[in-house]
Amino acid sequence: MAKILKRERLVPNIHLLKVHAPKIAQKCKPGQFVIIMPDERGERIPLTVADWDKKEGSITTVVMVVGTSTHKLARLKSGDEVPVFVGPLGKPSEIEKFGTVICAGGCFGIGAIYPVARAMKEAGNRVITLIDVKANYLLYWEDKLREVSDEVYISARDSYYDCKNYIPKVLGEILKDKKRVDRVFSVGCTYLMYTCAEATRAYGIKTLVALNPIMVDGTGMCGACRVSVDGRTKFACVDGPEFDGHLVDWEELFSRRKTYFDDEIESLCYWERENFP
């Protein structure tokens, strides 16, 4: 059992979850993830680590509420316990001095991008962070990201920020301005990562994407998370989660992520009926 130290709503539908996990906090590196189960009946859900504190022995993640198990996570209170909180899983991000690095994140990825941006900055890179939100009221952690970035661009679908736009357009404009960019790192929903990879393809800039396929055990046993990369099947939990976005079979990933679309709705309806009659 792992104790919840804090659960707060960052913005509508996105929650911060800080969990007591001293061993994981000792080992955790940017780009890794944990698997959590909200209760004995829940699913095993992979969550990218958004921050950690070795002294406090805590791991912070950012959760977007989608299906039943994430709804359950969003209702946790500090002091509650979850039966599974295991990690750190996956290979850490490759952090070194590349030069100029763009970190692009959207929705839960705004949190997930933070440790990577921080580590890239610490490694001596010039860090440009792109944050994507649907609307201004969905923005969080702007301050945290500004602290570890040289430049921050925010794109949104409303006119509130720098540009009423979507992240790849911002990315494309930066690249078009012939600013030298050595590496792009993108995390968020599949569509965001896909479009970021497409935006950089013509420029041949290595673009890493932190893929989020469906997982079960997360330890290289079940093969649920397989993705085709450069024509070969890879297992995101042990070979990834980061892959070269220019080599990922995106169409396959989109369809595999939708495997349980109907089941997820059925599950949520069942859970609502049971808990909020």
Next chain:
Amino acid sequence: MAEKNALSPEVKERLRKGFSEDWRKELRKSIPAKERMKMRRQKMPEREPEERNKDFHEVNLGLNEKAAVREAQRCLDCANPQCILGCPVGIDIPAFIKLIEIGDFVQSVRKIKETNSLPAICGRVCPQESQCEAVCTTKKATGVSVAIGNLERFASDYERIKGEVYIPSIPPSTGHKVAIIGAGPAGLTAAGDLAMKGHQVTIFEALHEAGGVLVYGIPEFRLPKGILQSEVDYLKKLGVELRTNFIVGLTATIDDLKREGFEAFFIGSGAGLPSFMRIPGENLVGVYSANEYLTRVNLMRAYAFPKYDTPVYLGKRAAVIGGGNVAMDSVRTAQRLGAEKATIVYRRSLVEMPARVEEVKHAEEEGIEFHFLTAPVRYIGDDKGRVRAMECIQMRLGEPDSSGRRRPVPIEGSEFTMEVDLVVVAIGQSPNPLIPQTTPQLKVGKWGNIEVDWDTMATSMEGVYAGGDIIRGGATVILAMGDARIAADSIHQYLSNKKRK
């Protein structure tokens, strides 16, 4: 791979002593061997196929006391029992059977537990017909072996149901800390053996429940979870500590654990990445590895969706690729989850199938279809990326290959299409990559298996031993347990020598 084919002199001596005990002599005389050989093998009572193929309750019901005694009488208690050699953990089979014959069921299970901490599991899932029962003297004489597995199951069930689980006396603590990595059949066995020697044993398990393949892989209808739970509880009573949700290699490395005071290690981290055939369409929605399919249903309880959150794809026309026990478990699971047609697609023929005879028989009775000498060549998806059909090719058997089985050869032009909406690929897996990836000092073979000295199960790292699928790739529960017994002996030796230094 080294298999044990000779008993050590001490074991031989112990068996001889048991054999010449007065009560055994008298018992042998009480029914002449000729009479014993005339007796028919007691049938394992099982639920009706039409009833059992709709739920997940256990298929076999177990022998009753009378049938068990009758079956035990079939054992000739021969002078040169081969069955013990056929058992990877070397159970004193004649002794426990004769204890059943005289009705001392409690002593019988204690006899088994001298060498096997998990008899209720082995009695259910071991391939006895190719091990102890294959070399049974009664079989040589009459053609039908003593039902050793069914008797093992009977004795252990008797003890559990009567609630008289016996906790052997454990020697005083040696003060040595041993870490067991993985709570599967190998890890549980090594933990039991080492705890009985007085060592302080901690099992580290990556998943949230102990059991490894016994909990995520083998379905309830073959091995009820309650049985596994009581075997795990038994180990806890022996003083074994279980730490779930702890991935050695990631949460802490072997070196970290050394710093925490662990002196010896047993790696039983089991199966890893599932194998696929690398044919087009394998990543379509609805194509599963057996590991994922069974894990969703067993460990995550997808059979009780939506009460449990984890879903599984429910196919109406299910095809399972492969001919082993995992394939049988998968296809029978698919049928129980509502598939109207559930088919095994296997590239060789019935006689080459590696599955236990009983599993194949049960599957046939339950209405599973078998397509022998058939292999898929590609999967065909619909516009949503979901599998809708499978193109297959027919095979014929050619010359024997390195495994001694005849090699399947495709017959050109024999392609045909089968409509399917669920495919489970059950063709094996490679060893789990996490420990090799995170422990660079460990010598690893070309299949990703940890290399060991087969006599001691020692790895290339001092004080670190390994067994089960992590060294074999894909084997059976009992072979994993056999490895674990050897490793536990070696670890005990290692720690005893260390103490003397």
